[in-house]
Amino acid sequence: MPNQVQFVRQAAAALIACGLVVSLLPSFTPSLYAQTVDPASVLGDTTMPSPEDVSQNFPYGITGKTPPSLIKINYKGQPPYHKHRINLRIFQGCPQVEISEGGRLWATWFGSNIQAERAPYHKDQFSVISTSADGGKTWKEVFVFDPSELLGGGASDPMLWKDPQGNIRFIGLRNIDFKGQDEFASSAWEFTMLDPENEHTAWTAPRLLGNKNISVMKPLIFADGTIMRSMDDFKFVGIPDKVRIRFLKEDVNGKPIFVSEFPVDNDAVFAEQMPIIRKDGSLFTFYRARRGQKFAESFDGGKSWKLGGYYPMQFSINTKCILKTLPSGKVLLVANDVQMKRENDKKIYYYTDENGKERELEKHKTPRTRMTAYLSDDDGKTFTHKMLLCDEGQISYPSATLNKDGAIYIVYDQGRxxxxxxxxxxxxxxxxxxxxxxLVKGEGFLNNIVSRPSDQGGGRRKGDKL
Structure with a gap:
């Protein structure tokens, strides 16, 4: 009986909290909920074969469970003509950033010497890992995740994040065309740095996370050390009435606790959801949709989600944004400060200036510009403070990390x-x-170059077809 009473109290509290939040936001579409499902039914069977299995000994018996590896580059004695050198690169984007406990910066992104991004197998695409020991002033590319030698596999959507113990982890998403014969044709693999203060750190062996895109958004870390990873089933983007958007909750040892799902939302594209924990313990996230960002809430630790419709402030139209709670309790949002309306069947892109006046974009008429940092004082209900970071061209896909001194490092790409x-x-x-x-603090800066192939003799040239 006491357990039943406690359950009723908790349920009532959750309903009251839900009603309070809804009352503070404008009216949206009817509420939709989804529940948890068996992790193996979503991730696939991630149990690895024995080390003696033929699939674990490349190049024999390649399967979706054959482990990938990281390739060290730009080390003393390496031949200068290796295929991953920057002056061969013609395409790159989708960066991530992380910082070690000692202040060394790490960044990753994908690139290609041959073509633009080509889903679903991303052939001829690899992921670069770069590092900076001087606070982001200079950078050196030090590792590459390149599955091309495995049946022409390609890399996409790499990730760097810091776990609850302060270890930096890298996730590489590998894509191999097994002609429909392997459930891990797309697979996410996670490596952990053993010495993040060393530019050519050693790494742990890779761990197979699953067969979904699980590497676009940094995991949410809970106070007890458990984490929640954002997932999406990209092969269903654009296909109506398919459940795609999910979360994976793991315990402190990496064991799946549950997978939760959003209800079907045919307006969602590459969802790229990144939840935060609000002051009342509930979860809040944006997710990418055709006309801006929609939002969702959870009042049971992420097991079930209520969809709320489009957020009242329009930003990041069909492109990625990120959310992060800062030590002060304020919520950081990094997003494209662009709005859209239609006039005479034509899309007009504009922004609202500090005086509340609408100003149409003139130079770069795209929703992917005006990368902006926002702050919320009220757990994401409103974002009343903002600072323009960059509006030079097509700017997208932010990632951020925090240093112990309060500095916020943010990366994004320009014109891939x-x-x-x-x-x-x-x-x-x-x-x-x-x-x-x-900028009001002397140590801050905007738009330092982490990587630009055209500065190193590379890059796309006139006449190149991507």
Whole structure:
């Protein structure tokens, strides 16, 4: 009986909290809920064969469970003509950033010497891992995740994140065309750095996470050390009435606890959801949709989700944004500050200036520009402070990490295949900068170059077809 009473109290509290949040937000579409499912039914059987199995000994008996590896580059004695050198690269984007406990910065992104991104197998595409020991002023590419030697496999959507113990982990998404004969044709593999202060750190053996895209958004870390990973089934993007958007909850040892699912939302594209924990313990996330960002909430630790419809402030139209709770309790949002309306069947892209006036985009008429850092004082209900980071060209796909001194490092890409662009930028800011709407601390900077192949003799040239 006491357990039943406690359950009723908890359920009532959750319903009251739900009603309170809904009352504070404008009216949206009817509420939709989804529940948990068996992790193996979503991730596939991630149990690995024995080390003696033929699939574990490349190049014999390759399967979706044959482990990938990281390739060390730009080390003393390496031949200068290796195939991953930057002056061969013509396309790159989708960066991530992380920082070690000692302050060494790490970044990753995907690139190609041959073509633009080609889903679903991303042939001839690899992921670069780069590092900086001087706070982001200079960078050196030190590892590559390149599955091309495995049946022409390609890499996509790499990830760097810091686990509850402070270890930096890298996730490589591998894609191999097994002609429908292997459930791990797409597979996410996670490596952990053993010495993140060393530019050519050793790594753990890779761990197979699953057969879904699980490497676009950084996991959410709970106070007890458990984590929640965001997942999406990209092969169903654009196909109606398919459940795609999910979360994987893991215990402190990496064992799956549950997988939860969003209800079907045919307006969602590459969802790229990144939840935060609000002050009342509930979870809140945006997810990418055709006309901006929609939002969802969970009042049971992520087991079930309520869809709320489009968020009232329009931003990041059909592109990625990120959310992160800062030590102060404020919520950081990094997103494209662009709005859209239609006039005479034509899309008009604009932004609202500091005086509340609408200003149409003139130079770059795209939703992927005006990368902006926002702050919320009220757990994501509103974002009343903002600071423009970059509006030079097509800017997208932010990632952020926090240093112990309060610095916020943010990366994003520019013109992935554009002549003279295909740049990875890094900005360093603080909460105070966002509140002021400009840099106010001397150590901050905007748009330092992490990587630009055209500066190194590479890059797309006039006449190149991507």
């Amino acid at each position: 295949g554009e002549i003279g662009q295909h740049t990875i930028f890094l900005s360093k800011i603080t909460e105070e900068d966002i509140l002021a709407g400009k």
